[in-house]
Amino acid sequence: MKRTLLPALGASLMISACATMPAQDSTPAAEASLDVKTMKEVTRTLSSDAFEGRMPGSPGEEKTVAYLIERFKAAGLTPGNRGSWVQNVPLVEITGKNFAPLTVKGGAQPMAFQFGKDWVGVTYREDKATALKDSELVFVGYGVVAPERNWNDYAGVDMRGKTAVILVNDPDFGAETLEGPFNGKAMTYYGRWTYKYEEAARQGAAGAIIIHDTAPAAYGWNVVESSWSGPQAYAQRGPDAPPLTMMNGWVQKGVAQKILTSAGKDLASLTTAARRQGFRPVPLGLTVSTNFQSDIRKFQSRNVIGMLPGSGAPDEYVMHTAHWDHLGRCTPAPDGDDICNGAVDNATGTAALVALAEAHHKAGPARRSLVFLAVTAEESGLLGADYYAANPVFPLSQTVGGINMDAFLIAGPARDVTVVGPGKSELDSYLNAALVADGRVATPNPKPEAGYYYRSDHFAFAKRGVPMLYIDGGEDLVKGGRAAGEAIAGDYTENRYHGPNDEYDPNWDWSGVMADLQLYYRIGRSLAETSAWPNWVPGDEFRAIRDKDCAASPSGC
Structure with a gap:
């Protein structure tokens, strides 16, 4: 994952929804009951030295997978792979x-x-x-x-x-x-x-x-x-x-x-x-x-999959993804610490899967099934997500769309969120509705030259036609505005990203992260309650793939 840095921009803008999307289909869900304690506990545990940086194929993977299964069970999920919590992913180290x-x-x-x-x-x-x-x-x-x-x-x-x-x-x-x-x-x-x-x-x-x-x-x-x-x-x-x-x-x-x-x-x-x-x-x-x-060394790594079956259309699926892996042991810091703990990247996103699962379970079954997929080997080139998308447990033609969560930078509450790849799909209307409900605005990715849309797990689904949203935290901070947001993001990129200093801090202010989670909850819940099938906008590079896939599947989109 790569964290975006926002330069000073003019007024933030809302992402325009496709005119073909009926307004009632993107009506935002009610506010969720999200537990900050869950975010703290899961992030702290996964980024502790005991997990050795969560390298696929290491003892850290064994601990990570076992812990995620435990937390998914406690959140009320059921096994997502035909009675199993995992999907084996054949890798070579x-x-x-x-x-x-x-x-x-x-x-x-x-x-x-x-x-x-x-x-x-x-x-x-x-x-x-x-x-x-x-x-x-x-x-x-x-x-x-x-x-x-x-x-x-x-x-x-x-x-x-x-x-x-x-x-x-x-x-x-x-x-x-x-x-x-x-x-x-x-x-x-x-x-x-x-x-x-x-x-x-x-x-x-x-x-x-x-x-x-x-x-x-x-x-x-x-x-x-x-x-x-x-x-x-x-x-x-x-x-x-x-x-x-x-x-x-x-x-x-x-x-x-x-x-x-x-x-x-x-x-x-x-x-x-x-x-x-x-x-x-x-x-x-x-x-x-x-x-x-x-x-x-050849080995099997694992994706962890949990789900909440739908009550009305259980064979239609809304995807939530985050990668559980990080770099393991890496170039040591000056103090000799060689564990890349990956607290922000991506223990936070993995914790968000658990927190969202808890909230959706408390709200009761949605019309469609909700899937929570913690993938392996993102840092090695999106390997776990790509393996799932190439070998889907739930057919892609029956996968409505989804959201990807990759690194919540702890910066306090923001007035905006950053949309990576805005204007690509009709999912933008769901985001717009959720933002209005929460009194926030969207800022388009200010560095499209960095290619962030191709650098996280959602891309494995997008290139196969499944509409996916990728939202980054806002940096127009309530305290300090964009200058403060730039400073915090810049410090993370320069001093902690992909290094041993990306560690959990008990003094973090989680209020901004929890506000972002509300957006993810509203979007996911709205997708799960509607009967609409959002598509890529006309002319998008992935539109033809989705159209072909849908046309070939009488039971899907």
Whole structure:
């Protein structure tokens, strides 16, 4: 998860609802009976050192899953997977070790860069030893192949055995509006690192190295270092799985500048060229090498699923998602603490599943069934959510929509909420109604260039056509306004996000979180009581998928 940072904006605006959504279908539910004690207890427990950072496949997972089942039972839920509380998710854990320097040759002098400080790298292959040797470096701009946009950053180059050097984000980064070949300042999926590695592999590359830059990445090098060192979990691969590179990695921007200077090139000039249609890859006349070993372990991780059966349409489902996992043990803090506890990210969101389940159970059965899904391996690339969406317990054509909860930053009450990906679906009308009922407003995501909509578990459902809302906490704080909100969010991102300092604080002010939970409750309850099937707005990238899915299912939407 990545926390958004709000700059000062003009007046907040309401997200416009689609005209096809009848007003009565989005009437907000009554206020919920939500227990702040539950939020505190679950967050404190899951983020304690005893859970060791909740790494999938670790003893911390065993404790987490057992605890969630206990809390789901106590909240009044029933097992959600045909009598079982869990869905097994087959993963492989690859832990790199004994990293050699990243060496670059072919320039005036050989260069060697230190693992962690200068570069990080992993292999997705289940190989005990990885050796990238004298692989030719090719600058491929943003690494995008998008025929529908007449764009090919790999045009005319055979990447077999070579290593792609890739810019982070997409070619429209830095745009001031939402107009452009890649949606202007709103990042597309082409800007995500996951896509870049996938495309490099499709091109036959031996390696792929992304140039880290804080602004277009939307996080600092500290996040890259902590997230890409230590054990890495991936989905187990079948016999017909897509190809993989030998090594995927990142380099610091300063390292990239040194490499390109050695090749007689300039990073700024190449970046400018890569933003223009017709860009062609640039062989650098340099080679790169490194090697490392890997410990490999296959295991079953688990999604935890509970539900409240509906009274009128039990075979129609409203989804609530949050990821229970975090990074486990990671780069130590100066005091030696190496447990990434993940209190905010995402013990808070997991606690919210329990608190909402309690509230819905107290309110009695809704017309539709309510599903509470705590997924694994979000930090490894949305693996648990993606596995569920690819192997759904409840058919996606019968899944009405849902809400995702990923990290409640504790900042006190706010006048607004941040909507990530506003204007995408008819779920906006449910949000609008809930906001009016609570006397708050919505602020659209102020950093669409960061691609937050593609960076949490809802995306696994959205790309398969299920409308999902992703709402972040507001930062127009009652005490201090946007300046205070920016300061709190900035402090979290710089000093605690994906690090050992993301720990529970008994002095936290939970009032803002509980106000946000009221919104989630009203939205979920309204969806569960209506007979409407909200869709993506016309022209949205996911609309055709939903329409096709619905047309093929006589019992679904």
